[in-house]
Amino acid sequence: MALKGFASFAIRKAIAAIITIFAIVCVNFLIFRMVPGDPIRMMFRDPRITAEQMQLVREKFGLDKPLWEQFNCYLTELFQGNLGISFWQKRPVLEVIADRIPQTLLLVVTALAIAVILGTILGAIAGWKTGTKIDSFILGISLTLYSVPTFCMGIIFLLIFAFQLAIFPLGGISTAASGLTGFGYWKDVLWHMFLPAISIVLWYGGEYVLLTRSSMQDASGQDYITTARAKGLKESAVLRNHALRNALLPVVTITGVNLAFAVAGIIEAETVFSWPGVGRLVYDAVMKRDYPLLQGTFLVFAVAVVLANLVVDLIYGYIDPRIKVGKSE
Amino acid sequence: MRKRESLLALIGTVVLVLTLSIPVMQCAPAAEEEVTPPPEEEVTPPPEEEEIQYGGRLNVGFPAEEGIETLICDETWQYTEMGCVFWPLVYDQLWILGPAPDYEPLPRLATSWETEDGKTWTFHLREDATFHDGVPVTAEDVAFTIEYLPQADPAWAYPDCICEPGSIKAIDDYTVEFTLEATIGGPYPAAFWMPIFPKHIWEPYKDDMLSYANYPLIGSGPFKLKEFKPAEYIWFEANEDYWGGRPYVDEVVFRTYGSEDALYMALKSGEVDIIGYSGCSALVVDDFRETENIEVIVSPGIGMVWLSFNLYKDGPLQDLNVRKAIMHGIDRDRMIDLVYLGYAEKVDSFMYPELADHNPNLPQYDYDPDLANEILDEGGYIDTDNDGIRNDPDTGENLSFELIVPSDWTDEVKAATLIKEQLEDIGIDIVMKVLDLDTFYEYLYVPEEELYDIGFGEEEPGPHADWIWEFGRSYEAGGEGWNTAYYDNPDFDEALDKMLAEVDTTKRREYLYEMQMMMAEDLPYGFLVRPDLINPVRTDKFEGYVETMGGVSTWINPWTYFEVHLK
């Protein structure tokens, strides 16, 4: 019964995810057909492209066909993993994006991991000591950090630590043409990663503090905590074994989703620190009006978010039986 | 002035090359010796060879948006700063422009060339050139490139590169012959600004050269690619086997920086030695002047800035007097002072003022708001509805124009702000539309779609400036494309065709004078300024930076990379 319930739940969620992805694909297709101007002309900055040449390219990209056929074509290509050719880089969009994903993952995963650990610990302390000075302090700090846009934080860091004090690099992922390999190379990367990572950590850390704090507050009001306290357990043991464990559930959820959203959210950090990741790619694609690339990155982001949500839902559903019974309202 | 004399020298050289077609410059093995400008030139002559020390790494910084992401041979090789500087290091051309001030055509892969009529050209190649993979460069490679590269991307299709189909022939291993579609007169030979690709690598991609990733990068130039990291850096090393001898520096690294600030900081700290192309903003000149080990070289610019009036669109702009009034309403001195901090000069034509082909008698449109007001009043453009903006007597509409400018051109955005402010004073309303670069070009290149009234124009004609006149060729005469003003003057078209085909320098100049006069009188383009190039360079490690118009490192100036050496 339990498995059947979960399987049904999982299938329902999976179908919903597939429908969402399909909808995203449709919207993605349509949005980029709304683009003003002629994409072909944009592909070539040179004005001397002739009508025949344009027609040829148009045929090559299937832009001469009716919308429905184009959509059909787009779907077919999509299934074969073809997201089109980047106007700007003249190579498959998927390849362009794939080249940038490792750098972004490196930055995001590192930053998010630090943010989760720091944020959860501080948030747990604040939530546990609700109303005390420590709580007000932590809350104030994290709300403040949460209010500073990542790019503002980035600019300030860049100004102070890279420009004025010159103790961190001016941007990029590694020292150019250093010839470093192995450990030396990774040390170099870490050094470059410090400022962008910190500006992401501070922002997301604030979010985690707020989240853990409030779920901690909820948890500490629950009966089982009172019971645990009544049993005479030490405060720290209650905190660790009971309250925190339950308060962490939403943290896990939001981390899964954040991981997917963060890929998009670090556009700011990557732009300020010229980190060669997907976020910077989006910025470049925007600046160069590379619509196929923009379309591709957008699709990749959206699908990542949907899948992350699905995974989180499934894990959550598996852990917490109430979700299955409750179903989708 | 000195300019005249140097031009005469240039013409002399060209005439010599064309008429005698003697392989004057082929004898010496060390090319550096050959390309060295005469000692009376301003450019520091490199010291004697035995004094020159080999080695070192030249670090070159570029703004991130000007970096290249792939090695595909598309328009980025022409239209991005890193693109147009990097390939002349890796690829040899048949001939290249010499350094300032003569900018004479210097043999490179070709030792000599000849033409009877300006249409059929024969190039004789040197026999000791090899590609980086050791394969010799032959006429086959040249023929292959000339045939297929202009087909690959319109960006490569300059009139002096487009051949009649089937006319390209490798006569023997070291002689190539082709017939152009257009006649090329003037001092410069055909096939300018074209890398020579190794046929044995490119052959499979000849129908779609843009589909080849071009990695590893194999050319025959003085530098070889060592490592390429998209969006990060390109790392070159000296080609030990180069036919002209290896360059002095061991390595050149082109790297990108996410912001101008970062780039300047990198120069200050010594992380880079020069800025790769567009130099620095005038705002930071003083800063660099005060910095130790940095010398600021101010060169005349290569870029010209103008306004394109959309003459296709119906409206008051079609009235020459309105255009004249606009030009009189713009205070270019203030523009130069405020936007360029004095580092710019006024221009009145596509032709650089220092070149002999520049017509010195063109009508000038100096800042004169009273005159502008008078012209407009006479034309009947009176502010009838008292909103501070003049009205069109025919339609009663406000004299309001949309001015498009790309957001990337920060100086021009500032200039546009200023123009808006100044034209307000003569009762003309300017609506500034700041677009991304691609949308900007998309609007600008199709005036008949009426997406703008006035557009900013900025091009780098270079000393070899024949192509720039295509901006004036009428649509009827096949000028579609560059003619962003929709200029339509049959006399101009005729003069242009005659000029292009004319071999005789004096006659050419007459046509050029005529064309410049027509443009200045008809005002399809309102010429504004030519901003200087401000190049801060580090002097602690290297010396021997070569300066031309446009600075120490541009598409016409690979010389710095060939000449720079350790102190």
Added chain:
Amino acid sequence: MLKFLRELEKVKGFFQLLLTNKMGVVGLSIFALFAIVALFAPFLHTVDPSKTGAVENILLPPCHQFWLGTDDLARDIWSQVIFGSRVSLVIGFLAAALTVLVGTLIGLMAGFYGGRIEEVLMRIVDFFMMLPMLPLMIVLAAILGPSIWNVIFVVSIVSWPTTARVIRSQVLSLKERAFVEASRCIGASDSLLIFGEILPNVVPLMFAEAVLMVTEAIYAEAVLAFLGLGDPTTVSWGMILHFAFESGTMSRAPWWVVPPVACICTLILGFTFLGTAVSDVLKPGYREIRGL
């Protein structure tokens, strides 16, 4: 909840309640400060912020004449920042209003009618919530072109689903409340039920949502402008930053960068505090804890 609603009867009462909350006080003061600045911008020692100045005034550090220095066209940064607050507040409020309006309408419809309408609307909401915000905004802003109206539109398009979802769940519980049925029993039409009975009861929630949306909108405007997708002819904080970043003189002219950054952060912080305070006050039993 009911007790709190009792207090909310009068907006005055609500603000009084808010003022018992430290964050509420700070948030309100910050907001009031910026609102006053924006309203009285022309009287605050300002010049036309887009007017270029004299050549000798380019990039001046803060001085007597230019309180916050000048930029690369000798424009007064103090004036730009002051007038920029108008743009940020206008965008913040209009976008929040539009977002909350659309979100509330959709939430009301979905919650009230239920069934297929709800199913369809909520699927749309789910779909929008799945879309990555910033890339969507960037893409839309790039396609629509730069103008503050587009920024408002884009922010609203991206944010309404959150509001719709929150409002819907509130409506779901409200519509089960007896007074709705009582009213229906009296013969009230659907529109009267929705707008006359239910809507007044979600107003506090809308207010809380709106406060949050203001921060989102201000943030979004700043990011879009900074990334070069704003309207360069409109003086906004994000735009000032964008120009500073583009100019290459950031490191030399920190007075060009610090004021807009400080303003963006302070205003967002103010609204974040306000939002936290509002949702604190909204929590059932708030008064009891506070002993009010």
Added chain:
Amino acid sequence: MKKDAVLRVENLKKYFPVRKSLFEFMSSKKEEYVRAVDDVSFSVQEGEVLGFVGESGCGKTTMGRTILRLIEPTSGRVYYEGIEVTSLDRKRVKSLRRKMQMIFQDPHGSLNPRRTVADILSQTVKIHGLANGKTEEDELIKNTLEEVELKPTEEFWDRYPILLSGGQRQRVGIGRVLILQPKLVVADEPISMLDVSVRIGILELLLRLRDKFGISFIYITHDLSTARYVCDRIAIMYLGKIIEIAPTEDIINKPLHPYTQALVSAVPVPDPTVKMHELPIKGYVPLIPAEVFSSCRFYPRCLHTRKKCREEEPPLIEVGHDHYVACIKAK
């Protein structure tokens, strides 16, 4: 039958479908329903108070709402003064609302917290266009407030419900109904959520209104003792069915159905040793009563079962004057 009935209900049914999971849907199980109201028939005379008594979950509230078409019935007919209510369109339902009204159980929830007393009453006036102009409306509201004994009226006029006591709120609720001058009012446990001290006042008010305006009441309650106080007749409901219906005195004095007997025996007597609300019956109310569809509904809990009880559902039959019972034992 004697006088013309104000309300006649015939074979009224309301089934709620049971939500299925995707898996069950795919395995195409038969649809399942909760039979909240299952084949109920009765009538109400003018000026009569008919009580419906049963445990919570027996369907009495659903029935009340179905009669007023707050919930659409599954099948069956409801006639108000001969007009068939169940097939009226929305517009006509609105005009019907003037005649048939409801008083709700929860006086806290049934008044919109964001409206004042006068506002609540005036809404009713406006919806039905009961007054011409503001003065007439105010007059009407004033009279009504006096009628429900919220005096002095000015004191209550601008008050929000939150500032009223439970009893006062219920009076507002009654006033809201009364202002329409209805003929039939369904009172759904109108006093169960009030303090004991004010309950009798509300009941007195209802009875007074009946006497003054000739309003018929359907009085729904789980508490037989209050039903006894106000009702002329009482119907006992169990799992969606009426199992016994008779004049109040008959129900109290000679209950025939075992369930009724249990209920009656639980009515508080002035004896502290007897616990309230503890029914002398076994078992529980089944959650999904599917298992009892083909038998007597009370079968699983009945103390006097016979074999036949299991095999068929006993019909409601008349056993005395106006006294109907659904139990084979009662024959």
